[in-house]
Each structure stands twice: as structure tokens, then as C-alpha cells.
Amino acid sequence: MATDTDTDTEPDVADVAGSRLDHRLVDRLLRGSLYTVAALIMLFLWVPLLIMIVLSFADPATTLAGVEELTLDNYQLAVSDENMWSALRGSLAIATASATIATVLGVLASFALTRFGYRFLNVFRTFGILPMIIPGVILGVGLRIYFREVFAREWLGLVALLESPTGFVPVVLAHSVYGLPFVLLVVTARLYTFDESLESFEDFIRALFLTKFSTPVVTQWMFQQIENLNAPKLNPVATMIVAIIAVALAVAMNVGNVTGYVAGTVDDEE
Amino acid sequence: MATPNPDEIEDDAARGAGTVRARLVRTLSRPRTALGVTMGPGTVWIAGLLVAPLVFMLAVSFTTTNLTDYNIIWEPTLARFRELLGGSVDAGLLDGGSVVLLEVGSFQLRATAFEKAILLSYAIATVTTLLCLALAFPLAYLLARRSGPLVKATIFLMLLPFFTMYLVRAYSWVLMFGSKGVINSALGAVGVGPLEVFNYGVPATIVGLTHAYYPYMLLTLYASMDGLDFSLVEAARDLGASRIDVIRDQIIPLTMPGIVGGSLFVFVPSVGAFITPQILGQGKVQMVGILIERWVYESRLSLASAGSMFVVVSIVAAMVLAFRYVELDELGGA
Amino acid sequence: MLQDDNGTGSGVSTGNGRSRGRRIDRRTYLAGAGAAGLAAAAGCTGNGGGGGTTINILTWEEFREMEENIEETLDVSINIEASASSSTMFQRWNQGADEEFDVVVPNNNLVPRFLESELIAPVDTNAVTNYGGIYDKFQQFVDQQFTRDGNAYGVPIRWGWYGYSYDTRSVPEHDPSYQVVFEDDYVDADLSGNIVMYDEANKTMPVAALYLAEARDDPSYREALEGEEMTFSEEQINEMQDLLVEQKSRLQGYISKDPRFISGFTQGNFLVGHSGRNETIEMRTSGEDWVEFVVPQEGAMAWYETAVVSAASDDTEAAWEVVNEFIAPENGAALARAGFSPSCNPDVADQLTEEQNELYGRISPERLEEFIPLKDIADDVEREYSNAWNNVKAA
Numbered sequence: 001m002a003t004d005t006d007t008d009t010e011p012d013v014a015d016v017a018g019s020r021l022d023h024r025l026v027d028r029l030l031r032g033s034l035y036t037v038a039a040l041i042m043l044f045l046w047v048p049l050l051i052m053i054v055l056s057f058a059d060p061a062t063t064l065a066g067v068e069e070l071t072l073d074n075y076q077l078a079v080s081d082e083n084m085w086s087a088l089r090g091s092l093a094i095a096t097a098s099a100t101i102a103t104v105l106g107v108l109a110s111f112a113l114t115r116f117g118y119r120f121l122n123v124f125r126t127f128g129i130l131p132m133i134i135p136g137v138i139l140g141v142g143l144r145i146y147f148r149e150v151f152a153r154e155w156l157g158l159v160a161l162l163e164s165p166t167g168f169v170p171v172v173l174a175h176s177v178y179g180l181p182f183v184l185l186v187v188t189a190r191l192y193t194f195d196e197s198l199e200s201f202e203d204f205i206r207a208l209f210l211t212k213f214s215t216p217v218v219t220q221w222m223f224q225q226i227e228n229l230n231a232p233k234l235n236p237v238a239t240m241i242v243a244i245i246a247v248a249l250a251v252a253m254n255v256g257n258v259t260g261y262v263a264g265t266v267d268d269e270e
Numbered sequence: 271m272a273t274p275n276p277d278e279i280e281d282d283a284a285r286g287a288g289t290v291r292a293r294l295v296r297t298l299s300r301p302r303t304a305l306g307v308t309m310g311p312g313t314v315w316i317a318g319l320l321v322a323p324l325v326f327m328l329a330v331s332f333t334t335t336n337l338t339d340y341n342i343i344w345e346p347t348l349a350r351f352r353e354l355l356g357g358s359v360d361a362g363l364l365d366g367g368s369v370v371l372l373e374v375g376s377f378q379l380r381a382t383a384f385e386k387a388i389l390l391s392y393a394i395a396t397v398t399t400l401l402c403l404a405l406a407f408p409l410a411y412l413l414a415r416r417s418g419p420l421v422k423a424t425i426f427l428m429l430l431p432f433f434t435m436y437l438v439r440a441y442s443w444v445l446m447f448g449s450k451g452v453i454n455s456a457l458g459a460v461g462v463g464p465l466e467v468f469n470y471g472v473p474a475t476i477v478g479l480t481h482a483y484y485p486y487m488l489l490t491l492y493a494s495m496d497g498l499d500f501s502l503v504e505a506a507r508d509l510g511a512s513r514i515d516v517i518r519d520q521i522i523p524l525t526m527p528g529i530v531g532g533s534l535f536v537f538v539p540s541v542g543a544f545i546t547p548q549i550l551g552q553g554k555v556q557m558v559g560i561l562i563e564r565w566v567y568e569s570r571l572s573l574a575s576a577g578s579m580f581v582v583v584s585i586v587a588a589m590v591l592a593f594r595y596v597e598l599d600e601l602g603g604a
Numbered sequence: 605m606l607q608d609d610n611g612t613g614s615g616v617s618t619g620n621g622r623s624r625g626r627r628i629d630r631r632t633y634l635a636g637a638g639a640a641g642l643a644a645a646a647g648c649t650g651n652g653g654g655g656g657t658t659i660n661i662l663t664w665e666e667f668r669e670m671e672e673n674i675e676e677t678l679d680v681s682i683n684i685e686a687s688a689s690s691s692t693m694f695q696r697w698n699q700g701a702d703e704e705f706d707v708v709v710p711n712n713n714l715v716p717r718f719l720e721s722e723l724i725a726p727v728d729t730n731a732v733t734n735y736g737g738i739y740d741k742f743q744q745f746v747d748q749q750f751t752r753d754g755n756a757y758g759v760p761i762r763w764g765w766y767g768y769s770y771d772t773r774s775v776p777e778h779d780p781s782y783q784v785v786f787e788d789d790y791v792d793a794d795l796s797g798n799i800v801m802y803d804e805a806n807k808t809m810p811v812a813a814l815y816l817a818e819a820r821d822d823p824s825y826r827e828a829l830e831g832e833e834m835t836f837s838e839e840q841i842n843e844m845q846d847l848l849v850e851q852k853s854r855l856q857g858y859i860s861k862d863p864r865f866i867s868g869f870t871q872g873n874f875l876v877g878h879s880g881r882n883e884t885i886e887m888r889t890s891g892e893d894w895v896e897f898v899v900p901q902e903g904a905m906a907w908y909e910t911a912v913v914s915a916a917s918d919d920t921e922a923a924w925e926v927v928n929e930f931i932a933p934e935n936g937a938a939l940a941r942a943g944f945s946p947s948c949n950p951d952v953a954d955q956l957t958e959e960q961n962e963l964y965g966r967i968s969p970e971r972l973e974e975f976i977p978l979k980d981i982a983d984d985v986e987r988e989y990s991n992a993w994n995n996v997k998a999a
Contacts, residue, residue: 030513037408038424044405045431045481048442051452055445101315109312112305124309127316133534133589135542137559138578139323141566145330145575146323149342177319180312234441246430337986338720340695369849369999383991383998449797449856450872469797470857552857553803556997568990569695 049242056235078236094168098175105176106183113188129181136178143174324582331576340569350576356382384577387558388584394472394547394557395540398479402487402536403529405480410491410528411521415500425492428485440478440546447474447550470552478546486535494528495521538585656680657922662687662696663709664909666942670935677932678925690714697723702914706923709911709930713806713979715750715758716832724912726755731924734931735759738948741972742908749832749979750910760948761930762939763908765975766807767899769884770876771869780898782815784876786851796854798875800865803858805993806978807905810834811878812844814902826903834981838988845992849999858997862886869895882944885963889944899974906975908948940964 056074058067078084109128113121131139147170297303331350334343356368371381371389381389409428413421431439446452447470454464467473498521506516522529544559551557558581565574657680661667665686675682687693690710694717697708702723710718718724729735735743735756742760750757768785775784775793783790785799802808810829813836817825828836836844856874859865862883869877870892884897911927913920929935936947937955946952946964953966981989 034408034412037405038412041405041409041484042424042427045428045484048439048446048481049431051445052442105312105315108308112308116301116305118305121309124313124316127320128312130320133538133585134324134582135538135559135585137542137544137563138581139320141562141574141578142323142327143319144566145571146326149330149571150326173319177315180315238441242430249426249429338717338983340698369995383994386998448868448871448873466797552800553859553997554852554855554857556994561994561998564994567691569691570990 052235053239053242056239060232074232075236075240078233078240081233084233084237090168094171094175097172098179101172101176102179102183106180107187110184110187113184125184128184131178132181139177140174143170327575328579330572331579333572335570335572337570340571342571350572351580353573354382354384354576354580356380356385383556384558384561384580387556387561388580390472390556391541391543391558394476394479394543395537397476398483398540399487399533399537401476401480402484403533405484406487406491406532410488410495413492414495414498428488431481431485439482440549443474443478443481443550447477470550470554472551472555474550475543475547475555475557478550479540479543482546483536483539487532490532490535491525491528494525494531498524534589537588541581541585657919658683659707659919659923659926660705661685661707661709661926662693662701662705663707663911664688664943666939667709667930669938669942670930673935673938674926674929677929678922680922680926682926694718697721697914702916706914706917706919707911707927708914709761709909712745712749712758712760712908712910712977713833715910715912716980718912719750719752719757723915724757725915725917725920726752726757727759728913728921728924731921732759732928734928734949734951737951738931739950739969739972741969741975742948745908745977746910749977758910758912759927759931760908760910761927762936762943762945762947763906764880764882764945765899765904765906766802766811766878766880767897767904768876769869769879769887769895769897771872771894772896773894774875780900781818782811782900782902783819785811785878786815786819786847788854793875795876797856799851799854800856800859800868800874800877801848801851802878803860805989806981808848808858808878808996809844809989809993810905810976810978812847813840814900814904816840816843816847818902829905829976829979831979833979834989836981836985836989838985841985841988841992845995848996852996852999882964885944889963904975905978907978 055067057070057072059069059071059073060067106128109124113125330342332346332348334345334347334349335341336343368380368382369386370378371386372379409424413424444451447468448454449464449469451468453468457468458464503516503520506520507513511519542559543557544563547555547557547560558577562574562577562581565571565577659680660683662685668684668686671682671684674680685705687696691714693708693710694714697705697718698721708718715724727735738760742763746756746758746760767780768782770784775791775795778784778791781790784795785801788796801811813825813829817823825836825840828834828840856868859868859877862880865877865879865883866887868874869887879897881897884895887895911930913923913927917923930939931947931949931952933949933952933955936949936952939945940947940952940956941960941964944964946967950966953961956965
């Protein structure tokens with residue numbers, strides 16, 4: 001977290017020569033425009049989501065213009081959708097399994113990467129990071145072709161597991177590969193040094209890592225809903241996800257702080 | 271670190287030394303065993319699930335897929351790449367079998383569907399990356415310069431949509447765009463619209479992608495700026511450097527790793543995007559991910575592999591160039 | 605290549621095109637959910653469960669509507685695994701799933717592939733007593749498309765057709781013709797940017813062909829559609845591509861899913877849409893009475909799903925008995941109601957209300973003559989055909 005305080009940008013008035021007064025004005029203007037930009041960006045990020053949230057209470061649930069009444073019916077509809085729940089369960093299982101695999105493999109490898117100096121470790125590191133620069137669709141296609149041609153034979157009972165791009169096993173495997181670079185980055189950074197300047201970088205990597213593994217959550221179900229534009233069910237589910245993640249994130253950000261204090265790496269947070 | 275003797279385990283057993291636990295600890299503390307235990311699983315994973323599929327795909331890209339029974343015919347050929355890039359697979363390809371890429375007056379530049387898709391994907395990804403950069407830089411700077419509850423709240427609000435899943439965010443824009451979508455309805459109500467640009471298509475796709483990947487850029491930039499010593503900036507200002515000078519000479523070079531990293535995180539998934547253009551392009555925006563997906567769907571596996579390899583190679587090449595550029599730039603102190 | 609109605613829908617589309625979008629909606633949605641997992645599990649173990657015969661079926665979601673009733677009628681137990689695409693059905697069977705399933709219900713154009721790969725058994729005419737009841741036209745299709753050595757290999761179950769629908773509030777009444785989607789001045793309304801076509805080669809390319817057959821007065825375009833498979837020449841494919849590329853600038857877009865089509869249409873995002881009849885029926889059912897669906901004078905493409913039985917089935921007779929129930933009046937009516945699509949057996953209409961009959965019931969045999977069943981593209985121009993569609997989408 002930043003250690004600067006506001007005074008950095010606000011020169012002490014007493015010291016300022018008259019010629020710098022307009023500087024202060026420009027500073028103010030600049031700062032003002034920065035805040036404006038920030039506010040606009042916030043709007044950009046949030047308006048579509050807010051509209052979705054409003055529509056989750058609306059009937060009919062497709063356009064703002066046509067809203068006749070506010071209701072919880074959409075929520076009832078969504079919650080009573082068995083497919084949604086089974087998709088949710090499946091997605092949680094996928095996220096847990098793939099994150100566990102990636103973490104175990106990544107942590108183990110990071111020990112070696114930071115402890116030994118063998119040359120092939122660099123090769124490993126390069127390949128370990130590779131998933132970050134290969135678009136998901138490409139690796140996904142690669143894995144599908146690979147599974148289909150090399151392993152998937154119906155008599156092995158694998159085809160349903162491996163061929164379907166949305167099956168449990170291929171998705172877990174693909175996500176574990178995708179999560180690996182993030183684990184490697186976080187853990188090796190941790191092990192190399194406890195330099196506090198890495199704090200925010202780690203937070204960031206951790207954030208990326210979490211996102212990677214939150215993506216499969218209800219994805220398949222959502223995908224069908226979106227393809228079929230089933231707004232009445234989709235809006236409430238998406239809204240509930242926003243709410244749940246808001247809570248989880250708030251907790252995570254504060255817990256992160258606590259660990260920072262414990263590790264002695266946070267000194268001037270409020 | 272002594273080279274471990276593989277016989278030692280048996281020696282240990284012979285001497286009956288220690289408990290199982292002690293032996294385990296000792297075994298694990300030998301470098302080679304330790305290396306095997308720590309690196310083994312990761313290596314197997316990467317070899318089996320990353321390298322092998324990519325190599326397999328590379329091999330398949332030099333084959334032909336029988337379109338009747340969907341089997342791969344393992345005879346090496348370059349035909350798929352020629353097919354992709356408008357070679358001489360069939361005589362009509364460059365005329366009837368291609369699309370207009372560029373038309374100025376009577377001048378016409380034609381390309382295959384794949385070439386156009388690749389160019390379109392790179393163009394969309396570039397615009398998306400630049401947009402993200404332009405929108406994230408000021409905010410990251412602001413966040414890095416300040417601290418306190420407001421910063422925390424801002425980061426929270428920025429991260430939240432980020433965690434809300436790609437699909438939901440893409441979907442939220444479906445409601446916004448369209449000739450009778452939220453934006454155009456609102457514009458219509460105030461008498462300005464509806465505007466074509468807010469219909470589904472390339473602009474909608476770019477907005478969707480920018481929205482989807484913006485937080486990657488913001489976080490990466492923020493992480494690189496947060497470590498900066500802003501007293502340098504202040505010093506430069508005190509010495510009379512203009513703001514533009516400071517940004518050009520101090521801030522940009524110092525945050526270059528963040529800029530490159532963030533661009534990478536935005537650019538790569540944008541090139542491969544296929545859900546966003548599918549949803550927000552209303553079937554009219556054919557990015558390379560969509561095309562490759564369709565080929566897989568049609569079981570034209572060889573062609574899909576060739577297309578994928580082309581994308582991978584071009585991205586890796588772009589990244590190598592980007593990293594080289596950054597290093598040079600940093601050395602030159604520009 | 606584009607082997608079924610989903611052939612060109614991008615991999616993104618998990619469904620089977622607009623005509624089946626409602627598979628994942630309504631009652632079937634809830635009913636299917638729990639069963640999906642069970643069926644999937646059961647599917648792997650082959651014949652199991654229950655005391656009597658078990659018939660494993662790979663088919664569309666709405667078929668679950670008939671499950672219970674068939675189980676009671678025939679005293680068999682049925683496992684249905686839902687699939688969203690005919691080509692996936694074929695691929696799975698071709699990779700060995702024919703050992704695991706007894707029945708599969710792909711679209712008609714896929715049946716020749718099952719046949720060529722020797723996956724399926726001839727129809728047991730003693731078991732399928734309702735076969736003689738289905739429309740003569742579909743019996744002709746069977747003769748034409750998948751009869752070998754006098755043996756038919758599939759039983760048509762339900763069907764539908766494609767035309768276009770328009771918003772009568774903005775588009776004046778006119779003689780139904782594809783000209784409306786290809787020519788600027790056919791009707792007195794500004795349709796530029798207000799038209800959608802199917803996001804699927806096997807539905808949109810034939811429309812281009814039917815239009816060109818009339819517009820160029822060249823019946824060879826239509827004839828190419830009428831055989832066992834589509835036999836366009838390369839030049840014809842190029843002409844169709846050019847026509848569709850030229851059309852693209854006038855389009856609002858391409859849509860492949862019913863609900864997206866319906867919500868976009870309802871919202872007013874477009875005024876004319878190439879569509880199946882059932883989308884329109886669903887809209888009218890929910891009160892959008894401004895939608896008019898028409899069959900263009902140039903002709904229309906039709907789809908029909910066809911049940912086939914695995915040659916590796918342990919009990920082909922029982923399997924055909926189950927298929928027979930799919931077109932039995934009571935079950936057929938349940939299926940028709942679930943999918944807004946008429947049964948291939950006209951007798952099913954007796955089980956429907958008058959209103960339902962109007963929407964998806966019996967149709968006079970003469971009208972069937974207008975329809976051309978969807979089919980595969982011939983092998984020799986498959987690559988050109990597929991590339992042409994990619995080029996249209998790229999333009």
C-alpha cells in the first residue's frame with residue numbers, strides 16, 4: 001500500500017513564492033481532472049452492472065424502459081433452478097480442484113526454483129509462465145484436440161470426461177495449467193525476498209490468481225443463459241454473485257492487512 | 271551439495287538407521303530427491319498438459335483431416351498453412367474464395383477469412399490495450415500517490431467487477447448496446463440517436479473487452495507505481511521540469527515493466543477473445559478465436575491446429591519484440 | 605462438412621440453433637436438470653438398473669417429456685442423455701458410444717453418416733407400427749436419403765420449417781419473397797440495418813440459393829438442393845458468397861439462438877428476421893401479435909429429427925418399440941407442446957387442442973410439397989462451401 005501522504009502533492013503554502021501560485025492552481029486543476037477521470041472510469045465499470053442489478057428486480061427483466069414493477073420473482077425463479085445449483089456445485093468443485101492442483105505443484109516447484117541453480121530450471125520457469133501468453137481459446141482447442149485424438153475413446157469411458165470442452169476433468173486440468181504461472185510468481189517472489197515493495201505486486205498476483213479460479217464458477221450455466229438471453233434468471237444470479245464476491249473481497253482485503261501487520265510489512269496503514 | 275548416492279537408501283536400511291520419519295526427512299533433504307519431489311509433479315504437468323498438446327497441435331497442423339469421418343490423415347503437408355494464408359490450394363481462392371480487406375477507389379486488397387480475422391483480432395486487441403492503458407494510467411497514478419480508506423474503497427470497487435466474471439460483464443453490455451438498447455434508447459429519448467456506433471459490432475466488442483480486461487491493466491500499473499519513489503518526481507519538478515517532461519522522463523520509464531506487463535495481460539486474451547465478439551458482435555465480427563472454434567466444431571482439426579499455431583507463434587514473436595524494446599528503452603534511459 | 609443445422613454455428617453456440625433454443629427452458633428445464641446427471645452416470649454403465657430392459661437414448665432435452673409415459677406403456681426403463689447437437693451425437697457414436705446407447709435422434713442430414721459408418725440397424729417394421737401413419741412426404745424423404753437394399757434406417761419424429769418473420773407495424777404487407785432480405789426496394793420500408801439472418805451456413809446458404817434460382821431464373825440452384833445432398837458447383841458457391849457478402853452491410857447481424865432472436869425482435873432491434881416458424885409461434889403465444897411468419901414463394905428449408913437404433917444394441921426390438929412411442933399420438937403431442945414443433949405423425953393432432961393444432965398440429969400434405977429438407981453439402985465442394993461461409997462472416 002502506498003506510503004505517501006497527501007502532503008507530497010501539496011506544497012506548503014508558506015514556502016511558495018508568488019510565481020508558483022499558478023502552479024498550485026494547475027495542480028488543483030490537474031488533480032481535479034484526475035478525480036473526474038477516476039469517477040468516469042468508475043461509471044464505465046459500474047453502469048452496466050448497476051443496470052443489470054436493477055433489472056434483476058424488474059418485471060419485465062429485459063429493458064429499463066419497459067419496467068412495469070419491481071419484484072423478487074426473478075430471484076425466486078433463479079433460486080428454484082436446479083440446473084443453476086448443479087452448475088454452481090460443479091463449478092465450485094472445478095475451482096477447488098484446479099486451484100489445489102496448481103497450488104501444490106506451484107509451491108513445490110517454487111522451492112526448487114529458488115533453491116537450486118540448475119539450468120533446466122530456467123526452462124521450467126519459461127514453460128511454467130507460458131500459459132500467461134497463450135490465449136485461453138488456443139490452449140483450450142489444443143487440449144481438446146489432444147484429448148480427443150490421443151486419449152478419448154468411448155470404450156475407455158473417457159470421452160464424456162475428456163472430449164466435452166465443458167467436462168469436469170478437462171476443465172480442471174486446463175485450469176490447473178492456467179493457474180500455475182500465478183502460483184509460481186507469487187511463491188517465488190515470496191521465497192526470494194520478503195521485500196515489502198513486493199506487497200502490492202503480490203496482492204495483485206493473488207488477485208489474478210483468484211480470478212482465474214473464480215471464472216469457471218457457474219460459467220457453463222451462465223453461458224447457456226446468455227446464449228439464450230434468459231434475462232429473468234441471469235440477472236439475479238449475476239447480482240447475487242456480485243454481492244457474494246463483494247463480501248468475500250472485503251474480508252480478503254482486510255485479512256490481507258492483518259497478515260501484513262503480523263509480518264511487520266505494513267507500517268503506516270491507517 | 272554432495273551428489274546423492276542412489277544406494278544410500280539401501281545403506282540406511284541395512285544400518286537400520288532411524289525411524290521411517292527420519293529416513294524420509296533425510297531422503298528428502300538430498301538434493302536430487304528433493305529436486306525430484308519438488309519439480310517432478312510440475313514437470314509432468316507442464317510436459318503432459320502444456321507442451322504435449324502444443325506439440326501435438328503443431329504436428330496436426332501439418333496433416334489433413336478427412337471431412338467425412340473426421341479422422342486425421344498423418345501425411346505431412348503444408349496445405350493447411352497455404353489454406354490459411356491464401357496460397358495456391360485452389361485456383362479460385364484469391365478471388366471468389368477471399369474477402370475484401372481494403373478498398374480505396376478501384377484498388378482492392380483481398381485476403382482470406384483467416385488473414386482478415388487475424389488482422390481484425392490484432393487491431394481490436396491493440397485498440398483495447400491502448401484504451402485500457404489510457405484509462406488505467408491516471409487512476410493507477412492517483413492510487414499510488416494516495417493512501418487511506420478512499421484508496422482502499424476505490425480498489426475494492428475496481429476489483430469487484432473484475433471478480434464478477436467475464437461472462438456477466440460481457441452480458442451486461444448486451445443490454446447496453448443494440449439499436450434499441452439502453453444507450454440508444456437514452457440517446458433517442460434526448461433526440462440524439464440512435465447512433466450506429468452503439469449498435470452491436472466492432473465498437474461494442476472493443477468496449478466489452480476493455481471493460482473485461484481493464485482491471486488487469488490497472489492492477490499491474492498500480493503494482494509497478496506503488497514501489498516508485500515519488501521524491502524523484504518532486505525533485506525533478508523542483509528543478510523546473512515540466513509535467514510532460516516528468517511523465518516522459520521519470521514516470522513512464524520507471525513504470526515501463528508495469529506498462530508492458532499490463533499490456534500483455536490485456537492484449538493476449540483480447541487476441542484470443544471469442545465470447546465477447548460472439549455476444550457483442552451479433553455474428554458480424556469474426557475474430558480469430560471464433561474462426562478457430564468453428565473449425566474445431568466442424569472437426570476441421572488440421573486447419574484449426576494450423577490457425578492456432580499461427581496465433582501462438584505470432585504472439586510469442588510480438589512478446590519477444592516487446593520485451594526487447596522495453597529493455598533497450600530502459601537502457602537508453604529514454 | 606457442415607454436417608447439420610449446427611454445423612456452422614460457432615463452437616460457442618452450445619445449442620442447436622434457434623429452432624431448439626427452448627430446450628433449456630420451461631418445464632423441461634427443471635425436469636431435465638436432476639435427470640441429466642443420473643442419465644449421464646447411467647449412460648456409462650450401459651444396461652443397468654431396473655428389472656426389465658433398459659433403453660439408453662441420446663437425444664434432445666424435450667424428449668424427457670415422454671419418458672415417464674413410455675416407461676409405463678412399455679414396461680421398460682429409459683435413460684435419456686440430452687445432447688445439443690446432431691454432429692456431437694454422430695461423433696460420439698462414431699467413437700464407440702453406439703455400444704452404450706440404443707437410440708439416437710439426430711437431424712435427418714446426419715443419418716447417412718451413421719449409415720455409412722455402419723452404426724445403425726434397419727427399422728424393425730413390426731415394432732414401429734406407427735410408421736405407416738407418418739406423412740407420405742417424410743416416407744419419401746426416408747426412401748430418398750437413408751434407405752439401403754429396401755431397408756429404411758430411420759424414423760422421422762418431428763419437424764419444422766424456416767421462412768422469415770417481420771414486424772407488421774413497420775413492414776407493409778407484401779408477397780412473401782426472399783427479395784425482402786436481399787433487395788433494398790422490395791417493400792416500402794427502410795430495412796437497412798434492420799434485418800437478421802441465421803448464424804448458420806446450412807440455413808442461410810440455401811436461402812441464398814433459393815433466391816438466386818428465382819432472381820437469375822436459374823433452376824440449377826434449386827435443383828442442387830433437392831438431391832440426397834447439396835450439390836452446388838464452385839461457381840454457384842461463389843455467387844452465393846458474393847450475394848451474402850453484399851447483403852451483410854444491410855444486416856443488423858446473424859443470430860443463432862431463439863431467445864436472442866425473440867428478445868432482439870421484441871425489443872425492436874430489427875424488423876425482418878430469417879427464422880424458424882416456432883420462434884414466431886412462441887412470440888405470438890406470449891402476446892406479440894404484430895409478428896407475421898411467412899413462407900417465401902421461392903421455397904423453404906425444413907428440418908426433421910430422425911430416430912435410429914444402434915446395430916450394437918442388445919435389444920433392437922425394444923429400442924424400436926420405444927421409437928414407435930415417440931410418434932404415438934399421446935407422446936407425440938407432449939413432445940410437440942414442449943418444443944412448439946409438429947410431429948411427423950399427423951394422428952398426433954388428435955391429442956392437441958384446436959389452438960395448439962393451429963400452431964404445431966396437422967398440416968395439409970400439399971403444403972409439405974413446398975419444403976426441402978436440410979441436408980449435408982456434397983463432399984467434393986465441402987471445403988469451398990465451408991470457406992464461403994467463413995468469408996461471408998469475415999467480410
